Amino acid sequence: MPEKPEYSRVPIETIQKFGGEVPFDLFLRLSDDKLVRISNANDDLKELLSHYMEKGVKEIFALKDDYLKFLQMVNKELTTKFFKHDTSPEEKLEILQNSFNVLKASLIRGGVSKISVDLAMELAKKSGEFISKHMLTKEFFNKYKGNCCSEYIRSLFVGSVAVSMLDTLEWKSDTVKEHVMQALLLRDILLSPEDFVSIAQCREGPKNLPAEVYNHPKGTVELLTKDGCRDFSPDVLVMIECHHERPDNKGFPGRVNELSIPILPAMLIVAEEYIGHVIEASFSVDARKLALNALAGIYKKGNYRKAFEAIKIAI
Ligand SMILES: [Fe+2]
Secondary structure, three states: OOOOOOEEEEOHHHHHHOOOOOOOOEEEEEEOOEEEEEEOOOOOOHHHHHHHHHOOOOOEEEEHHHHHHHHHHHHHHHHHHHHOOOOOHHHHHHHHHHHHHHHHHHHHHOOOOHHHHHHHHHHHHHHHHHHHHOOOOHHHHHHHHHHOHHHHHHHHHHHHHHHHHHOOOOOOOHHHHHHHHHHHHHOOOOOOHHHHHHHHHOOOOHHHOOHHHHOHHHHHHHHHOHHHOOOOOHHHHHHHHOOOOOOOOOOOOOOOOOOOOOHHHHHHHHHHHHHHHHHHOOOOOOHHHHHHHHHHOOOOOHHHHHHHHHHHHHO
């Protein structure tokens, strides 16, 4: 006997949001085990829907597999769009407000455990409160958080990966994890959305960046240590100062030799690049494998190598 098909409820708002067209068949439930097809994939449903809504119908169904595949596709597109530089800030904000859970689910699909994601979010909240109250950083941080929401969320993603990586090491501690999150939230507070576009455009030749963008790691450390301020840990400062260094001459300002990079910045650089690849691969099923393969060719020596070994275990 053939297996009974499973159905999922499809919210009417979902159909309306897609302009009355969805790539799967829709059904109406007549009784507990009887459903009747009311439309075929890609029919224009506007009239049909208003007809059923007038009649008081509140629930419409689709075959479970079709609907899950559709949701996965929509979520992937939404997440990719959120991180694209040419998506307008208004659209990004709308995605963030309506679909934060979609973004979070994409990260978990990218290989990060839910525990690490939740911990990173908690640490980000704590670090964010500290940074947004500190005299030297509050103004810059609030502006950055408001104007660069996808970069802010990207930092939470990188933090989630980094927290997982730290868990593979013996010397992990809550303080170190908190420092990692502080560094991630502070590293780019001097930048604007246009600066991130410049960085993406000059990925192969960072020397072409405007001077203040090229020097923002150092500029941020100078801000955090202004007037002899010692409120930010040396760990945080070194992670910020080195956050654009790389072992392949594509980093900047390029002051740190491949073998001299300290372990914490190396962890963040590797985590950042992993997230970059996963976003580029649109959170596809093989994104993790593709990302790790790409990283293996770059991070081969010293602490970079240790960081790469940690991410292989963590993800
Ligand atoms: Fe930066």
